[in-house]
């Protein structure tokens with residue numbers, strides 16, 4: 119089968135101009151504008167097949183968003199080739215846009231002052247979505263994302279989790295084949311994150327939507343992606359199954375729970391209490407024994423809580439581990455591994 123996304127030797131450079139100050143500076147600026155070049159994406163190559171979910175991960179400034187922007191046609195590459203659904207995104211922007219959905223977690227694509235429903239109606243017109251498809255999609259997305267409860271609420275008043283669900287549903291209304299999710303879980307609490315992950319998985323399975331997911335959250339990757347592309351400093355450091363580097367990741371997590379009361383017995387079968395201070399309890403647990411979602415579910419079923427958070431390893435740690443363990447990664451685990 120033809121790959122749905124093909125990226126070959128893709129690079130993007132940004133020129134940053136330095137302005138001289140003062141009267142003379144302005145004069146000099148007219149004739150020579152000094153600049154430095156930032157190479158945000160440096161000869162990146164990969165391809166994806168239909169229905170895949172790839173975790174596109176890396177430290178801050180690695181070049182993830184820049185790659186997504188080139189794939190969506192927002193940015194023009196400095197060099198290299200790329201096709202999405204057979205289209206060259208920056209040259210065939212409209213054709214490409216009709217087949218892709220994009221969500222940037224940092225900002226909404228919906229109209230801030232309009233109720234969700236009206237934003238959706240506008241999108242229906244923009245994409246000329248047939249009424250039947252629109253209605254069917256709304257039904258499906260409501261069954262997954264539970265939209266109806268806030269359908270008439272202006273986007274500006276939505277909680278972050280509601281907004282993200284609305285944003286993802288909006289990005290899917292026109293039945294795209296590919297969905298780009300740039301930090302979709304950013305800022306969400308653990309429970310909302312977990313629900314959103316379930317939604318993303320369901321969309322992928324039920325619609326065979328190909329998904330590129332950018333995230334700093336290793337638990338997103340753990341829960342959603344079989345394959346990861348790890349980029350560091352604008353280059354691909356690793357491309358392969360998560361299983362191949364899972365042993366580099368610690369499976370230990372810390373869950374911090376603020377209970378509504380000082381309950382006497384808050385022991386959990388699959389977690390160890392490592393610290394306790396009034397209503398706040400720190401649990402250590404291993405993902406090999408229980409998922410964060412299940413542990414949280416158990417706690418919520420027994421107690422009232424005020425807040426909770428899960429501490430997970432940082433991407434930077436994985437990057438470091440890969441540099442240090444380069445040799446062991448290059449040993450294929452099952453099948454050939456393309457580690458760069």
Ligand SMILES: Nc1ncnc2c1ncn2[C@@H]1O[C@H](COP(=O)(O)OP(=O)(O)OP(=O)(O)O)[C@@H](O)[C@H]1O
Nearest residue numbers: 132156157158176177178179180181182183184185
């Ligand atoms: N429009 C721009 N002009 C100049 N430099 C840019 C521009 N956009 C990105 N960069 C630079 O390119 C590099 C890659 O940025 P990019 O936003 O792709 O990183 P990222 O991997 O998405 O990071 P983060 O995890 O923080 O979102 C950074 O050094 C950034 O400062």
Ligand SMILES: [Mg+2]
Nearest residue numbers: 182183184300
């Ligand atoms: Mg980014």
